[in-house]
Amino acid sequence: FSVPKEELPLYDLARKMAFSLDEDDELVVKTVKEKRTFLVLDAENDERVSVRLIEMLGSNSFVSVPLVAKDEVVGVIVADNIYSGHTITPERAELLALFANHAGLAIENGESYERLQKEIRERIEAYERLEEMKEREVRTCQLAAIGEMAARVAHEIRNPLVNIGLLARHVLRSFGPEDPRFEKVDTIVGEVMRLERILTDVVDFSKPATPSKMLMDLDAIVDQVTEFVKPQLHERHIQLQRIQTHPLPEIAADPAQIKQALLNIVKNAMEAVERDGTITIATRADGEIVAVDVVDTGAGIVDDVLDNMYDLFYTTKQNGSGLGLAITRKIIEDHHGFLHVHSAPGKGTTFSVQLPVRAESEDIPFVKPPIQGGLQP
DSSP states (O other): OOOOGGGSTTHHHHHHOOOOTTOTTSHHHHHHHHTOOEEESOGGGOTTSOHHHHHHHOOSOEEEEEEEETTEEEEEEEEEOTTTOOOOOHHHHHHHHHHHHHHHHHHHHHHHHHHHHHHHHHHHHHHHHHHHHHHHHHHHHHHHHHHHHHHHHIIIIIHHHHHHHHHHHHHHHTSOTTSTTHHHHHHHHHHHHHHHHHHHHHHHHHSOOOOOOEEEOHHHHHHHHHHHHHHHHHHTTOEEEEEEOSOOOOEEEOHHHHHHHHHHHHHHHHHHSOTTOEEEEEEEEETTEEEEEEEEOSOOOOHHHHHHTTSTTOOOSTTOOSOHHHHHHHHHHHTTOEEEEEEOTTSOEEEEEEEEOOOTTOOOOOSSOSOOOOOOO
16 A cells, blocks of 8 residues: 555655745755766764754755756755665765666656657647548538538429429329229328438538527426427337436537437437337536437447538438438537437447536537546446
């Protein structure tokens, strides 16, 4: 076991041995300024030694050696012979000076290593920020391309598509379920609705609104989302667990957009969970970060899907548009946050939305998820 430093026998002595560099008469100060070793064999009769230093050491023989790093004195080693009883010879003093030189070199190397490590960390962080900026630039270009396409699609397709849907519904109402044509027309109605949803998703993604930020309670938004999905969860026999350990600090965010992002994640969890499964929604805070974890007991996500799940139009759902998670991530990034997913086949999935608690004017995106841990599937 380790002894607290306060209980070490030399702790109090080391604390008391503090000298100002203006005290030129003190031998320890001379050791620093002259960068040389002083050997004292009879302190009581040595004019170089002050009464104060003698009382501190309680020894009549000692050696004072400078500790040098980068040609600068960073400390002084004072060694006496109280415990050994051996005479401090010039050879022993020289040996201690040699040790001090090695100690100074170790300190210098340690400082150089620390600076090198710091520089490496800074370069890694700069590289990660650059990679993040490149990824966002690519997504911005994709967004611009989709925006142009969406404008054309909305103009050329939406109105005819709405008309087709209205006519198909009108025709469907004229048939009874027993009519052999009913199923075919019903399929047309369903496909029109699917195309309308895809078109809406494309437009939402290509022309997202700038967040209208205000101070808001994230827990309150989470509670609104859980209340909204409760009927659907009840219908599917899915259990909902809500965990709130401590009140969260207010954040500057757009309540409507954050609610949309969380709703998208919870709906994904609902689709992943089979009957009698469980969805857990937990909120937590760590310093200047708040997070919402959505954990499901579904089948999990395979690596290939994890690698592509944010790609535009990528979907594994029969009726999906492949834009839901892309929209969700863009909302979180527009709030300078981070969307992290942890999943394994057969073990469920955790989506973690992490948002900063900072002034609305700050514009510093996260490069990596700042909160590790949280709920696991």
